Amino acid sequence: MQVTAAPDHGARTGWFGLRRPEFSAQLLNLLIATYLLATCNATYWGKLVEIFGDRPVAMVTLALAVWALFMLVVSLLAVGWLQKPMLAFLVVLAAVTSFYQDKLGVIIDREMIQNALTTTVNEGKHLITPNFLLHVLLRAVPGLVLVFWPRVRRRSFLRGTLAWVLTCSAAAAMVVGLLFTDLKGFSTSLRGRKDLIGSTQPLAPLGGAIRYARMLQKSAKIVTQPFGRDATKGPRLAAAGKPVLMVIVAGETGRAQNWALGGYGRDTNPELAKRDILYFSNVTSCGTATATSLPCMFSHLTREDYSYEAGLSYENLLDVLSHAGVHVEWWDNNTGDKDIANRVTSHMMTKEDDAAACAEGECIDAVFLPRLAKVAETMTEDTVIVLHQIGSHGPSYWLRYPKDQEVFKPACHSPELATCAPEEIVNAYDNTIRYTDRFLSQVIDMLAGQDRVIPAMFYVSDHGESLGEGGLYLHGAPWFMAPDFQTHVPMVIWTPPAFRNAMGLDQACIGARKDQPASHDNMFATILGLMDIKTEVRDDALDLTAGCKGQES
Structure with missing residues (x-):
């Protein structure tokens, strides 16, 4: 067959x-x-x-x-x-x-x-x-x-x-x-x-x-170069008499257009408006996303000179403060320090720091407060603490504030922003700004109530946010096409009388500059100026406190 x-x-x-x-x-x-x-x-x-x-x-x-x-x-x-x-x-x-x-x-x-x-x-x-x-x-x-x-x-x-x-x-x-x-x-x-x-x-x-x-x-071949190793405490900081505590709040996704302190029609800043702060209304960010803006903010480089590789090539603001003998810590409630805090103490906030602030699974910025209060009560040396906020990070804006702080309603409660009405998106976002206002005010009140330290606070957002204008949402647009909503950011400086007296600061002089153009370029020199850190790497042309100090004794 x-x-x-x-x-x-x-x-x-x-x-x-x-x-x-x-x-x-x-x-x-x-x-x-x-x-x-x-x-x-x-x-x-x-x-x-x-x-x-x-x-x-x-x-x-x-x-x-x-x-x-x-x-x-x-x-x-x-x-x-x-x-x-x-x-x-x-x-x-x-x-x-x-x-x-x-x-x-x-x-x-x-x-x-x-x-x-x-x-x-x-x-x-x-x-x-x-x-x-x-x-x-x-x-x-x-x-x-x-x-x-x-x-x-x-x-x-x-x-x-x-x-x-x-x-x-x-x-x-x-x-x-x-x-x-x-x-x-x-x-x-x-x-x-x-x-x-x-x-x-x-x-x-x-x-x-x-x-x-x-x-x-x-960048894998880059070796970070020493920078500002000559930094020392100036005579005012050295003679302050009490430990100085500077809190730097690195904001997240706060756009200046929605801050009442800058002329926004809604009352998004009821608490800060009652406090003796300086609000800088004309500030431009270094980038439109955290991965760029955050390291650029803490670098001595300007936006025109900054790049990822250049930023890694030099020590940053935190290192210069450390060289001057200031204790520095980085606390994070966001996506990490982007290599900024590689050489200082860092801590990622969790429910162990404040269970109530993390009850919804993600921590709101109140998580910082108990730890900050403890440091203020026990610190014995000049200290700078960076608080990296979750702030107004989208698209889940409604998770960035407590339920009882939802003032503007109805608010979008979905990460599907395009499915929410425009006014619902704005309501949710404005609630995050109002909560940042409350959080910053709580930081100020806590520091002001602690008489064993000389406190100050510096806040600036890393970038802004689009809420549907021109069909754009969130942030991260390339700089060449980024709208002002993503690059115009709020900045706040709080220096109580004790800090001004210790550092010889003229509040009115600094305040006269609050509506002039400024940017993330100013942060490096201004923090060093506020803290009275002497170093050749501080550029007085970028220091917002330059020329606003009394004669040193």
Whole structure:
């Protein structure tokens, strides 16, 4: 009996016995590139129409160039046995990042990649919402079916390599050729609207990840250089008679536009308004996200000079204070110190510090108060303590204040900001500002009531926040396109009479500068000035107290 082998249907059929199509590797890449551009780039298409809507030929030409760029990138990455895993990765990546781009207006650049990789689980979990999951599923599942359902017809190594080279060359030539049809016009438009290409998914996050990896590679070789080792206590600090306690509150996501002290129409600062403070109304942040602004604030570098690598290259404000013989501690209720406190005592706040302040699972800023009170009652040396707030961190604004402090109603109680009415988002955010007002006032009152120390407080927010204006939410927009809502921040200095007398400060003189332009650039020198720290690295031009001190005895 002659035995005949059964036909191999398994290789050509899949679920439910359906026949699987067979594609070349190049065709599969083309289909996925087209799918990504078509389904995960609503923001890109909107910006393209906005910029080139009155020039349809240019719009179509640029759209084809971007499609060819997608094809080039996909072809370069999805090669050989890595093809399907890489295509699947690109589909999932684009599905995820397109949610934040399309729904929140967040551009996924290098800084945003850095923020995402340095955040905490508590912070990140609020961004995983039902709408996020639905958005990802609707885009990822069809894309993954398109990746894994077809069979790929493999050629010999030589023919496959030749086809890959020709495909990449043709895509590159198409990009260049199309752009050269109006190079001057396209270059002018793209320079003026960098957010157009910056909104393409997954090209933008891929580019950001590559730049972040290069930044980490360069920074791994950096050895922090000594800075301000000549720092000493000035004669006033040395002769103060009591321990001096300076509390620096590093604010989080507080935008100046919503501070009543700066002219906002709502009473968001009822407590600070009753206290003898100086509110600086015209302050600009160093960046639009914590990962940039926080280390920049504590660096001697200005915003123009600051970079991640440059910041790591030098000791910072906390180190200079330590060199002067001041005890320094960093307390954190946020996402960590971003390497600022590497050489000083640091502490992450938990429910062990105050169970009531952490009753909802995440600690509100009241968690600092018991520990601060204990230090003020027991300290015996000049001390600077940094309190890194959770402040107004979104999108879960309603978790940043106690339930009984919800003054402005109705407030958004969902991390899905786009599902809340604009007034609900503003109400929730304003409640966080009002609670920061209460918290800062509690710090001031606690310090003022402690007569065994000479206290002071310096507060400034790290960056601002967008609440839906122009379709933007949260923060982290690239500096070139960041609205004032993300860069205009509040700053407060409180120096009671005992501190002013000890340091020879003229309150009226400093107050005369409170409406003049200032920035995070001023913080390094101003803290040293307030504390009477003598060092060659203090730049008097950036010290807001310069020229506002009496003669030293």
